[in-house]
Amino acid sequence: MTVRHSSAFDTAAHRAHRWVDQVAAGFPTADEVFVHRVVRAWLHLVRDELAVPAAARFASQLPELLRGTFYEGWKPEHVPYRSDPRTFSGRFAEAAGIRGKDVPEVLSVVTSRLDLLMSGSLVDKVLGTLPAELRDLLRGEAGDS
Structure with a gap:
């Protein structure tokens, strides 16, 4: 009989799963595929709006597997992208x-749940580097466009 010990991969997967579960708690669904998709979209689009130092600072607190998701496909030489809120919402x-009308609520849930998971007000610090209209959209404070 082979005894299997918990590996670093198991630990990394568990940490990422715990974060996805925490984000999922903000939605009326436990659909992990949906939650991973919205978290991935949030990570990629916010990452592309940030300057390289802010992106790296943000990524440093993500669990290892979500950090990999964050950096997947990143082209640091092309950032910050600087979308206006309407373009960001569409992307x-x-x-x-998801439907366009659901964007503000979904962004707000992901932002608030990540804020709970990260230490030192990191989400606020990183969002503070973005234009006010985009920051407000991510926090769910944007007015109707």
């Missing part, structure tokens, strides 16, 4: 596979 809806 997010497409990447997350």
